[in-house]
Amino acid sequence: MTITWFISLLLIYMILSFVISALAVRKKIGRLKVFLFSIFLTPLTGLLVYKLSAPAHVLSIQRYRCVRCGVDFTEPIGDCPYCKKEGRHTSLHAIQVVCI
Structure with a gap:
C-alpha cells in the first residue's frame, strides 16, 4: 500500500514538473532550467521561477x-x-x- 502511494505521488510530482517546464517555452530562462528547479526543489519553486522570469525576445x-x-x-x-x-x-x- 505504501509503495503504491509513493509511486503515485512521484508520478504526480514528475507530471507537474513537465507541465511547468512546458510553460517556460516563451520565457528567457528556458525549459531545462525550470525543469531542473522543479525536479530538485519543488514544482512550486519551478512555477515561481517561471513566473518571475522575463519573457523571451519576440x-x-x-x-x-x-x-x-x-x-x-x-x-x-x-x-x-x-x-x-x-x-x-x-x-x-x-x-x-x-x-x-
Missing part, C-alpha cells in the same frame, strides 16, 4: 503573401509580380510572422 515581422502562389514579400506592393507575368492580378495580404 521578433514580429510584417510580410505580404500572395494567396495564389504563396510567395512572401517584405514590401507592400500592389500585385504579385510573379502572377502578373502570367497575366493574373492577385493582391497581396498582410501577415504577421512571429519568431522567438
